[in-house]
Amino acid sequence: MRIVIAGEVDLTPGVREAALAGAAPFIAMALAEEGCRHYAWSADPALPDRVHVFEEWDDAATLQAHLEGDAYRAMLGHLGGFGIVAADTRKYRVTKQAPVYGADGVASARFGDEA
Numbered sequence: 001m002r003i004v005i006a007g008e009v010d011l012t013p014g015v016r017e018a019a020l021a022g023a024a025p026f027i028a029m030a031l032a033e034e035g036c037r038h039y040a041w042s043a044d045p046a047l048p049d050r051v052h053v054f055e056e057w058d059d060a061a062t063l064q065a066h067l068e069g070d071a072y073r074a075m076l077g078h079l080g081g082f083g084i085v086a087a088d089t090r091k092y093r094v095t096k097q098a099p100v101y102g103a104d105g106v107a108s109a110r111f112g113d114e115a
Contacts, residue, residue, distance in 0.1 A: 002037075002097075003063050005055035007089025011082050013049050019082040020051065026078055029071035030055070035062020053089055063091070 011019055023041050030039040035058035044050035057063040066072055098111045 001059060002094040003057045003060060004092045004094055005053060005057070005063075005089060006092065007053045007087065008044070009051045009053060009079060009084060009089075010047075010086040011049050011051065011079070012085060015082040016043060016049050016051060019079060022078060023075070026071055026075040029074065030066060033062070033066050033069065033071060035059065036066065049085070 020041060020043060027039055027041065030036055036055070037058065038054060038056035040052075040054050042052045042054075044052055055063075057066065096111050096113070100107050102108055
């Protein structure tokens with residue numbers, strides 16, 4: 001079952017851009033891992049010290065391998081070097097997915113299987 005990781009990391013004021021710039025090799029390492037479908041860090045446009053984390057993994061086994069692997073340890077060391085002030089990351093098991101926009105071009109929160 002697909003797993004999504006979503007969260008925020010707040011860094012020491014003034015270091016976010018350097019942290020993101022230096023993250024490219026660690027992101028590339030994660031993306032090369034088996035089961036990694038998406039792995040991104042991005043700057044929050046409203047909060048100058050916040051980084052958003054978004055990951056998508058094929059299943060719990062591939063996520064666990066990542067959490068025990070070199071890319072994850074390297075990422076922790078990299079971010080830790082910039083001073084983590086706060087972090088809130090969550091994991092989600094994906095049981096159903098569907099496009100936001102239907103064939104008619106209209107956005108909907110429905111998954112198509114609701115009565």
